[in-house]
Amino acid sequence: MWHRLSNPFIWLNQRQSSLASKGLKALTSAHLLHASGAEPSCSYDGGLYPGHIQTTPFQKALLAVGSGVAALQDPYRHDMVAVLGETTGHLALINLRDRMQNDPEGYTILTERPRIRLSTLDLEKMASLPDGSFGREYLRFLEENKVTPDSRAEVKFVDDEELAYIMLRYREVHDLLHTLLGMPTNMLGEVAVKWFEAAQTGLPMCALGAVLGPLRLNASRLQTLVTSLGPWALQNGSRARCVLSIFYERRWEQSLEELRRELNIEPPPVIPSASKKTGA
Amino acid sequence: MAASVRLLVRGLAHRSVTFAAAGGSCRSGGCLAPSSSRCVSDTAEDRSTHFGFETVPEAEKAKRVYKVFENVAQKYDVMNDAMSLGVHRLWKDMLLHVMHPQPGARLLDVAGGTGDISFRFLDYVRYQQERQKRRAAGSVQTPSWQDISDKYPAEEDRPQESRAVVCDINKEMLKVGKQRADGMGITSGLSWVVGDAEELPFDDDQFDIYTVAFGIRNVTHVDQALQEALRVLKPGGRFMCLEFSKVTNPILASLYDAYSFQVIPVLGEVIAGDWKSYQYLVESIRKFPDQEEFKGMIEDAGFCCVQYFNFTGGVVALHSGFKL
Numbered sequence: 163m164w165h166r167l168s169n170p171f172i173w174l175n176q177r178q179s180s181l182a183s184k185g186l187k188a189l190t191s192a193h194l195l196h197a198s199g200a201e202p203s204c205s206y207d208g209g210l211y212p213g214h215i216q217t218t219p220f221q222k223a224l225l226a227v228g229s230g231v232a233a234l235q236d237p238y239r240h241d242m243v244a245v246l247g248e249t250t251g252h253l254a255l256i257n258l259r260d261r262m263q264n265d266p267e268g269y270t271i272l273t274e275r276p277r278i279r280l281s282t283l284d285l286e287k288m289a290s291l292p293d294g295s296f297g298r299e300y301l302r303f304l305e306e307n308k309v310t311p312d313s314r315a316e317v318k319f320v321d322d323e324e325l326a327y328i329m330l331r332y333r334e335v336h337d338l339l340h341t342l343l344g345m346p347t348n349m350l351g352e353v354a355v356k357w358f359e360a361a362q363t364g365l366p367m368c369a370l371g372a373v374l375g376p377l378r379l380n381a382s383r384l385q386t387l388v389t390s391l392g393p394w395a396l397q398n399g400s401r402a403r404c405v406l407s408i409f410y411e412r413r414w415e416q417s418l419e420e421l422r423r424e425l426n427i428e429p430p431p432v433i434p435s436a437s438k439k440t441g442a
Numbered sequence: 443m444a445a446s447v448r449l450l451v452r453g454l455a456h457r458s459v460t461f462a463a464a465g466g467s468c469r470s471g472g473c474l475a476p477s478s479s480r481c482v483s484d485t486a487e488d489r490s491t492h493f494g495f496e497t498v499p500e501a502e503k504a505k506r507v508y509k510v511f512e513n514v515a516q517k518y519d520v521m522n523d524a525m526s527l528g529v530h531r532l533w534k535d536m537l538l539h540v541m542h543p544q545p546g547a548r549l550l551d552v553a554g555g556t557g558d559i560s561f562r563f564l565d566y567v568r569y570q571q572e573r574q575k576r577r578a579a580g581s582v583q584t585p586s587w588q589d590i591s592d593k594y595p596a597e598e599d600r601p602q603e604s605r606a607v608v609c610d611i612n613k614e615m616l617k618v619g620k621q622r623a624d625g626m627g628i629t630s631g632l633s634w635v636v637g638d639a640e641e642l643p644f645d646d647d648q649f650d651i652y653t654v655a656f657g658i659r660n661v662t663h664v665d666q667a668l669q670e671a672l673r674v675l676k677p678g679g680r681f682m683c684l685e686f687s688k689v690t691n692p693i694l695a696s697l698y699d700a701y702s703f704q705v706i707p708v709l710g711e712v713i714a715g716d717w718k719s720y721q722y723l724v725e726s727i728r729k730f731p732d733q734e735e736f737k738g739m740i741e742d743a744g745f746c747c748v749q750y751f752n753f754t755g756g757v758v759a760l761h762s763g764f765k766l
Contacts (some may be wrong), residue, residue: 215717221708228712241715318717 211323213316222249222319234374244315248329254364255325257269261404262328268407275327276411278311278334288414290361295420297414300341307347311337331406332363338410341420343395344430350383352433354391361399363406383434390431402426463628483653491662494725500662508612510719513616517714519622524709525720533758534655537684538562540751542759543651545571547604550649550674552639552667553657554608555615557622557632560745566570567604607649609637609659628663640666646671653683659730668743675765681745687752687759694755702727733759 206212217225230243236242248282262268276282288297297394304310314333320326343358345351353375360368376384403425422429461589473623489500498506522530541548545567551560598610610616616634623632637643639654639661652671661667671681689695702724711722731739732752736759740748752759 218704221704224705224708225711232712238716242712245711306488 163306169364170255178196184432210321214320214323214326215317215318216321217319219416220384225249225288225319230370240313241315243367243371244333245319246318246370247365248317248319250366251329252320252325253424254366258328258332258363258404261327262407265404267403267409271331271407272324272327272376277330278338278411279312283311292418295414296341296416297409297419298359300338300414303337304429307340309337309347312365328406332359332365333406335410339405340417342405342425342427342435343398346434348434349378350387350391353379353387354395354430354434357392358393358399358402361396362402362404386432386434389435391395394428394431399420399428446501448689490728492729494722494729498727503609503662505748506722508720509611511660512614514710514714514715514719515556515612515618518615518618519558519562521710521714521720524713525706529754533684533753534558534562536751536753537653537655537760538566541566541651541653541680541682543567543604545574547603547650548648549604549606549651550642550644551606551608552637552642552652552654552663552671553610553617554653554655555610555612555657555662557608557619559653559655560606560608560619560632561623561626561628563606564604564628571604574624592623603631605631605633607633607644609635609639609642611636611638612748640670642670642674644674646673647672649679651680653682653684656686658683658685659726664731665739665743668740668745672744672765677765679765681740681761681763681765683736683740683761685730685736685759685761686727687730687736687756689756690752691755698757733761736761 206214207335208214209217225245226249229242229249232239233246259272262272271276285301288301290297293299311334314330314336317326319328322328336359339345339358340347340351343408345354353372356368356371356375359365360372376387379387405425408425419429490497491500491503492498493506495504511518526533541563543563543566544664547567549560550561551557551563551658554560585679608619610619613636616636620634635643638661639657641646652675654667654671658664658667668681675681689698706724707721710723711717714720730736731758733752737748740763741760744765746766748760748761748763
């Protein structure tokens with residue numbers, strides 16, 4: 163059992179990168195400055211938070227178009243998908259902030275600004291949790307799909323640092339959503355999650371991904387999507403509680419089924435295999 | 443309109459601005475008090491210079507410039523085409539046209555990076571060589587057997603071998619250049635050397651032509667680079683520098699500024715995934731001396747018959763000088 167345990171640790175620990183880890187701490191401290199009534203100064207090299215780049219509306223429009231084209235041409239350019247989300251998501255982010263502020267747990271998140279990174283996760287404890295618990299299933303998801311929570315792009319073009327945090331939280335919660343919805347990281351799984359996210363958040367980038375993603379699926383997967391996975395994702399997306407308002411970091415011990423019930427998410431009707439064949 | 447563009451530009455660059463360089467209207471010593479000197483402040487230990495619109499210690503500038511070009515190397519050529527809509531090719535062709543190198547010339551292409559100038563140089567001299575051969579063959583109508591046999595050893599000697607040396611401080615850029623050369627099937631006449639323009643790894647009096655295309659504004663001490671250029675050139679050798687310069691026409695200047703600061707960083711983000719490097723590049727253009735001032739610097743270094751040609755309304759200037 164230890165053998166099985168040690169592998170994910172070694173692999174996950176090797177993946178531990180220093181991607182702007184200082185910047186992340188600063189994002190949380192920037193909020194404290196704001197909360198204490200201090201002037202939100204452009205102290206991070208001209209920006210409101212580390213990595214922030216000031217842009218004019220014209221530049222944002224140009225970025226949106228350019229990143230959209232680039233992301234369509236090469237879907238593996240995650241940075242372009244990220245930029246598209248940031249430049250088009252202003253209204254949706256404001257809406258999300260309102261929803262989070264009206265939810266007690268969401269409000270706690272906005273105040274405490276937790277981060278999901280390998281450095282903040284207690285991997286040993288999570289691995290020792292019983293099967294069926296949220297933490298254990300999340301860890302299993304990371305192992306099986308060979309992903310790490312540290313690979314999210316930083317936020318650059320959102321001009322409000324609280325909204326920038328919400329954008330970042332949305333990105334970090336994405337993997338947790340895969341676990342909650344039981345979807346693998348192949349194309350079909352990603353599209354299903356995108357449909358859920360589009361219904362939940364209203365981010366234009368999710369909507370775009372939801373519309374264009376299916377174009378890359380083969381016939382049988384497309385059928386699965388249209389007949390069962392898609393409607394399930396949409397229905398659950400619209401009626402589920404706001405997934406950004408959940409303090410996941412304090413719920414690792416909770417059973418996955420119970421968490422789903424609390425969030426009003428039905429288990430998936432079909433679980434697509436974790437194979438990466440897109441069949442496109 | 444120029445004023446509002448300038449404000450826009452300043453609004454974008456929230457860095458410590460030593461002096462306003464945007465808008466392309468700052469002539470040397472023209473609008474500022476001497477105390478806020480343009481690039482170098484000799485305060486005891488920490489001499490500082492400009493990195494785009496930022497002020498940095500001199501020692502740091504070279505490192506940061508290295509990082510910029512390390513990041514952009516892979517997408518450098520694509521970005522050049524995108525940013526200039528292909529016009530940079532015309533500028534470089536003009537450089538060769540003015541240079542008019544003859545077969546047998548030795549070229550040193552400093553900050554040559556991905557090799558654009560050197561490839562054109564080799565093409566040009568080889569074309570000249572072909573022309574000369576054809577002319578020589580055509581002029582001799584009925585050669586005697588003696589003449590024909592005399593020609594054979596001359597062809598083997600190849601006294602007209604032209605050589606180009608690409609020198610760049612950045613290994614990534616040279617790597618990309620080498621890949622391009624391999625792709626084009628160039629096997630001879632080209633060498634790739636890592637070196638610093640302020641301290642070239644060559645002996646005195648080595649080269650017929652020294653070129654630096656869009657590289658000299660990234661050098662920390664331009665005067666040192668000019669002196670090195672003088673050193674490595676043979677007497678009679680020519681110094682040629684292609685660089686972004688000041689646009690004189692105010693309407694064109696506003697359009698150019700708007701395009702530079704609004705569009706180019708966006709292109710950098712979308713194509714190369716790197717906004718900040720391209721922000722630096724457009725800012726560094728504003729910090730470089732204008733045509734007349736740079737001409738003065740070249741003359742101070744010891745070059746003679748210094749002149750400049752403006753391309754595209756002054757967006758790019760070609761400066762040329764001779765070592766006599």
